[in-house]
Every structure is written in structure tokens, then in C-alpha cells.
Amino acid sequence: MPAQPGISLGELAVRFGCTLKGDPDLRVSRVATLENADGASVTFLANPRYRRYLGRTKAGVVVLDPALADACPVSALLAKNPYATYARIATLLHPAPLVMPGRHATAVIEESAQIDATAAVGPHVVIGARAKIGARSVIGPGCVVLDDASIGDDTRLTANVTICQGVVLGDRCVLHPGVVIGADGFGLAPDQGEWLKVPQMGAVRIGNDVEIGASTTIDRGAIEDTVIGDGVKLDNQIQIGHNARIGEHTVIAGSAGISGSAVIGRRCMIGGQVGIAGHLTICDDVVITGQSLVSSSIRKPGYYSSALPVDESTRFRKNAARFRGLDEFVREVRKQRSTGGASQDGAHPDDNGPATDEE
């Protein structure tokens, strides 16, 4: 019998510490969704939204929570954290393509650059003076790494990434196409009706295991460095201003904007299109929902929001018009009541204690 493709459920259970409910000799060779899986596929259930597909799945095996074992019509790998277990299995089944070490003939590399012999430098890459590229790192086609930049080991710049002078990147980072690290911060001094450019002389320091999405930009510091902590994950199209500091294992969703000198704690979750003003502090373990505006520091972990959800435009416009007169309306109602209305207690809370405070 020739070698069978894929991997057996028994081996998956052992390798990833799951309890297997089903046939240990069954083999799977790819991943699929619950809905579209076939018998050679492994799938998973983590988001309760997709629970409805479980009963009809035709997967070879489903990675799921032990509590759902009985509802699974096929083999099951029971895991405390099904999504993480699925991620590990998927990585095993679909390993990153091997990259050949070496320098493409069209790469333009300054003589003083230090490129590890195991690194791969792609076509049309430009690498500046004294730049360093670590072991097994990949500098994909069209990337530009300017003078004195330093890239750690096992880091991958996929394509058309720009790393400006003096930027430091850690190990095992992934930077997607269009990323720009270390462009000048937006430093301007008003001067007689015009704006004077303030030299931006800090760099950007990025820790280990950081992923940076397509077209995200992180500016260099004005004097000291902009700092991105270990394990930070940034989605696409994010803007991070000069001297911002992002704490370890914080994740930021697409199109968010972090202004200069903002300090964000560890393990925060910042939603898409969130705006964070400059020169403020957000403590650890804060969650900001999508499109919110943070204009003052947050000192207490928790969930924060400020974006109204859509309504029918006609009704929304009426409410928005009322909002323009809200302060006057409240004053009017309270004045009525205190002069001739039914209540004289005056005990209305004039303002609610702020969850945030000014710096």
C-alpha cells in the first residue's frame, strides 16, 4: 500500500492534546468550512454563529468544544480552544512555501549591508548601507530597506514593503504589501502663518511576533522612538503616529488611527476605524468598539464605545437635528419643572461621572 496523503485523526489528537471521538485511522489532508467540508477535510466550530451548520457537516473531523461533542455528526477532536487548535492543524497541513536562500540578481544591495546567508532577497529589492537582515528572513519582491535598518530572524516582508532608515524589526514578524515603517512623523511648528517642518529623528522599534497588515503605516519618532511591543497584531490601512507606544499582544483592526504620542496598554483590542487622539494613555485590557473616538485617557479596563449604529436616514436626520438642540432642551425641561412642574426635588444628575478623563 502506498503512503496515504494527509494525517490521521489519531496523530492529530496526540500532537495537539485533544480527545478524539471517532476513528483514529481516518486521514484528513486539508481544511474546509463546516458547510463545505468533505470527508478528507478538517474543520472547526468556534463562532456560535456557525453552530447551525454543525448538524449537516460532512467533514472528516470537526475540532470543537467538548460540550458540543454529542451534536457532532462526524468524528470530533475535542479541544478547550478549538480555534487555536484548528490554527495549529491548518499550519501543519498547509505549511508556508519553502523559500530559497540567496539574493536575486536584480536586487540592489549596498556593500556594507549584512545579509544572513540563509536569508532570501527577492527581485527588484533595494537594501541600503549598513542594513541587517537576519537568518531565514525573506525580503520579497519590490521591498525597500533603507540605511541602518535592522530586521531580525525569520521575519517576512512579503512584497513592496518600505522600511525607512534606522527602523528595527524583531524576529518572526510578517509585514504585508504596501506597509511603510518609519516615514517622517507629522511634526510641524506654526511659524508666522506657515508650518515649519520639525526634523523627525527617532526611529521605530518593533518587537517579535508582530504582524502588520497591508498598507499600514507607522511613523518614526520625533526625538525618541515609536515602539510596537511583542506580539502586537495590526490589520490593514492603520495609521500610527510618531512616538506612539503599543503594548504587547494588543490587536488593532483595519483603518484605525493612532495619533502621535498615544500610549496604548497591553492586550487591548482596538476596533476598526477607531480614532485615538494624541498624548493620552490607555491602560491594559481595554476594548474599544469599531469607529469609536478616544479623546482622553482611559484608566479602567473594560469596553468603550462611541459610534452610533445606522438608522433609516429620514429618522436619523430628525434625531440628529434634535441632538443639535439637546442641551437647550434639557435645560428647558428642567427649568420648567423647577419653576412650575410636578417635581421640585432638584435631584437630577446633571452629569454622569466620566469613564474617561482629561490628561
Place this chain on the structure above:
Amino acid sequence: MPAQPGISLGELAVRFGCTLKGDPDLRVSRVATLENADGASVTFLANPRYRRYLGRTKAGVVVLDPALADACPVSALLAKNPYATYARIATLLHPAPLVMPGRHATAVIEESAQIDATAAVGPHVVIGARAKIGARSVIGPGCVVLDDASIGDDTRLTANVTICQGVVLGDRCVLHPGVVIGADGFGLAPDQGEWLKVPQMGAVRIGNDVEIGASTTIDRGAIEDTVIGDGVKLDNQIQIGHNARIGEHTVIAGSAGISGSAVIGRRCMIGGQVGIAGHLTICDDVVITGQSLVSSSIRKPGYYSSALPVDESTRFRKNAARFRGLDEFVREVRKQRSTGGASQDGAHPDDNGPATDEE
């Protein structure tokens, strides 16, 4: 008599099915605005905002609605859809520059790539293994097309575009500079206080006649594909997350953000900076006005909004402070009234029926 430049009004009328009011032998050779047109120019009136310029125009001919024919001081081409007719005339007068087929000497092309003989591959382009480029397509300077990507016929990547592995693009598409298609989606599994990367193994499938604006990013799917329908038009700086699906002929304005697994219907119009949350559905023919947040599914065609328009900052801040206490204020007023106030009917609507609903 030498050949005259331009094209006669008579020919324009015949070619585009308009009624001509004026001299069929008059010739026009370029387009211009109503305000600045001269006698050799064709212009149009479609936006009522510019109606005020009509009476003074010096254009050779104006394309406009038959209802405005009498107000036009110069020759008129009467069309049911003046803007579309203008677009066709402009395309005729200003055709796209001819591109020479062939491969620039500096292009780096894997041997297994299949480039149609009529396609044009520009300088410093990189094309990966098994990638396909269709007939008459143009891959502009600095573009990167990674392994197994497939680009249809008559499609144009202007410059510095990145197409990641396995992405499929249809015919007659235009992708502007800085576009990134098929970067990894933002798939992360929480794992003991850190984030584990979830392999992103789907691709992106883009239909025919799709235009994608500068620096827009569309992520590849996690397991299945991200899908952009035929005729979709995307403005600049848009972010589209993994496994989103955009229906045919939907248009999205600049800087909008579409989260992962959002499903958007056909013929929708999504305004600039709109945010759409993940894992929701928007039906066909929905219009979302600029900067709105869609956080739950929309099942009814119509107009939706959620962004307050600017007010003077001082007044806005007072109203925003009142907003923080709005729920308490409403409770307070209703309690007053039900205990000692003028009304006991209790028939106030506590909540308005939502136009949107949770998935």
C-alpha cells in the same frame, strides 16, 4: 481642405442616439467644464448644482436633459442620461493611450508564467510561477504578481500594484497604484494571552469590469475566497476583510472599511469612511451615507445613516455631554410624569422598531 480635428455634432448625435439642437457640422475636439468651455469643447450638465453656469457657457455643445434645452445658449445634445452620454463622448475624444505589447527587459518573469503575446509587461515588474496574464492586459511599472495569480483580458494594473498568490482577476478591470489584493486576512486565535496566526488559505476572486482605487486593500479568505462581483467599483483607501462578498455593481467610496465575512448585496452604494462590521448581511439596493457604522444586518433596501454632522465645537460639546446622560434624563422625565406630572397615559413609545436587526 485638410481633415478637420475633432468630431462633428451631427456624428455625435448619431453615434450616441441624442437629439441635436444646433449646427450638425460644428466640430468639437475636447471636453471642458460648463464654466470654462470654449467653442471647440463639449461639456455637460447633470448635477443641478451646476445649473447656474448654463446660461453663460461658451461651449461648442452641451449634453443635457431635453427639459433644459431651451435654457441652453449654445448647441445642445439632448440625452436621457447626459452624464453617461458625456462619458461615452469623452472616451471617444480622449482614448486611452496605446500600449505596446511585450515584456520590458527589466521585468522578472518566472518561466512557468503564461503571458499572452498581446499583453504588456512594464519595467521592474515581477511575475511569479504559473501566473497568467490575459490578452491585451497591461502590467504597469513596479507591479508584483505572485505565484498562481490569474489576470483576465484587457485588465490594467497601472503601477506599483501587488497581486498575491492565487488571486483571480477578471476582464476589463482597472487597478490603480498601491492596490494590494490577497494579503493575509486578519485571522487570529486567542491562545493563553497571546494571538496565534490562523493560516489564510482562501484567495480573492474578482469579477469583470471591476475598478479598484489607489491603495485599496482586499484580503484573501481564511478558508474559502473573498469575492468581488462583476461591475463593482471601489474608490481609494478602502479595506475589505477576508471572506467578504461584494455583490455586482455595488460602489464603495473612499476609506470605507468592510470587515471580514460581511456580505453586501448588489447595486448598493456605500459612502466614504463607512464602517461595516463582520459576519453580517446587507441586502441589495441599500445606500449607506458617509461615515456611518453598520453593526447589524440590513434586510430592507433604502437609505441608512448614523454620522452626526459638524456643529460649532462649543455647542457640540454641550450636546455631547447631555448625550452621556440621555438615558437617565429620559427615565427621569418619564418617571416625573407618571408619578406627578401632567400625563398619566403611559403611551410613550419606549423604543422605536429597529430598521436593522442582530444576526
Place this chain on the structure above:
Amino acid sequence: MPAQPGISLGELAVRFGCTLKGDPDLRVSRVATLENADGASVTFLANPRYRRYLGRTKAGVVVLDPALADACPVSALLAKNPYATYARIATLLHPAPLVMPGRHATAVIEESAQIDATAAVGPHVVIGARAKIGARSVIGPGCVVLDDASIGDDTRLTANVTICQGVVLGDRCVLHPGVVIGADGFGLAPDQGEWLKVPQMGAVRIGNDVEIGASTTIDRGAIEDTVIGDGVKLDNQIQIGHNARIGEHTVIAGSAGISGSAVIGRRCMIGGQVGIAGHLTICDDVVITGQSLVSSSIRKPGYYSSALPVDESTRFRKNAARFRGLDEFVREVRKQRSTGGASQDGAHPDDNGPATDEE
């Protein structure tokens, strides 16, 4: 005695017109923050937020306002505009690196392009037919300058910048990586349920002393040009639509979106993530705070806002739900009062005069 490094405080005072309080022979050679400066460093105090660090600074000299002279524990350079003075000193101490004129061997330059002999064209650059590059300008690695574009003197395209055909850039501009100038505007004519592309035949004209941040995009005009005035400063990830006009010395922060045909005055300050609708006018000297939406013209200088700041999510959601019924609630309260309530004066302001008005 060998030449000492740096520059003496006496010389700084003379050169920049400051009053020196301290030792004129003391020398400084670098810049630093108030907090981390040492005796060889010059620092400054401009933002009152950092006033608290002044008393403990170990800087060689602090540039600050004369009113704070007595609070400064070290030498002081007293200046009316400390931040601008600091910017000039920093520029003196950290001059931009010298760039060697010439064309890198890998640059692909059309024969008809006119490159000044003092300009520097980097590796993997592409320059199109009839393009012009002025004196001492730098076209960094990976930049693409398409046909007929014109770049003035002393202008710097750092890396991976795309300048489309016919774009005109002035003198002393700086464009950061990923910038795209002159991609097609988002011009579409609805046509029987589909969208017809409207040719974009204008260009972009950019004045002198303009800085454009990483990944910012400025679209070419539809018929006439998009225009960016002298001294305009644009942060990262900004989108500017076709035919917008930005007045001189206006600054725009990151991720803002300016729709097509918007006209913005001089010396305006537009905050991060602000959205400005199309076909409207904003007068000179307007300040828009972050994440606001401008949907109609502003004719009076001043401060404008519309973004609610974050609150705890639970409370925010309650208030947002009340907002959906705000118009009905106000009507209900007023009706109560006018029929049986304590007040019959009816003199409540039903609407506040708008600060903005429709075009």
C-alpha cells in the same frame, strides 16, 4: 585644542535671535526630550503637558518661553516661538543626508525625460516620457514617475512613490513612501443598473513646500485639475478626491477623507479621520476636530466638531438606543406641556440656527 563637537549656546542665540540665559560657551550636539536629555543636548518646552518635566531636566539647554525662564534649572534659550526655534536648531544639528546626483544604473528612464544634472535618481526607479525632474530633487528607490509629470527643484520622493501622468509638483516638497498622486478619480455615470467609467482627464497640481505623508492618495481631476496649495501639509493615509482644492498652509491629519470637488480654504486645520463631503466649500481658518463629518459648507471661521467621545459600552448603548427615539421623545414632552403641563409659553426654540448650511 581640537575642534569641539556641536555648537555653542552663544552661537545658537545669535543665529536664531533668542535671549540666552546661561553659559554662551556651553556646547550641544544633539536634540533630546526634556525627560531624557543630557548635558550635550538641546531640548524644548512648548506643550504645557510636558511642563512637569522641566524642573528635573538635565539638558544642556532648554528652548522655552521667556515666562518660564525662572523655572528652568539649566541654561535657557528664550524664544517667542520655542517649537519653531527648536525645529530650526534640530535642522541645523541633524542636516538631511547628502545625496549624490546621478542616475542609478537600474533606473529605467525614457529618453525624452528631462532630468536635471543635479538630481538623484535611485535604484529601480521608472521615469516616463517627457517627465521633468528639477534641480537637486531626489527620486528614491522604487518610485514611478509616469509620462509628462513634472517635479520641481529640491523635491524629494522618498521611496515607492507613484506619480501618474501629467501631475505637476512644486519645489521643496517631500512625499513619503506609498504616496500616489494622480490616480483616476472616482467618476462613474449610472447607466441601466451598471456604472460607466467617466474618463479622468484633469491632472493634479501641487504647490511649493508641500509635505505628503505615507500612503496618502490624491486623485487627478475629471476635467480640470485637483489643486493643492503652497505650504499644505498632509499626514498619512489621507484620501483626496478629484477636483478638490486645498488652500495654502492648510494642514490635514491622518486618515482624513476629502471628497471630490470639495474646496477647503487657507490655514485650515483638519483633524484625523475627518470626512468632508463633496461639492462644498470650507472658508479660511476653519478647525475641524478629529473624526468629524462635514456634510455642508462652512462659511464662518471657528472650531467645528461632530464625533462623540467614548463612554463605557453599556451606558453608551443605552444612550444610543434613546437617541433613536430622540425626536419622538422631544415631541412627546412638548406636546404634554402644551396640552396639560406646567408651561404654556410655547417659546421653546424648536431648532438652533445651523452653523453650516446646504450648498
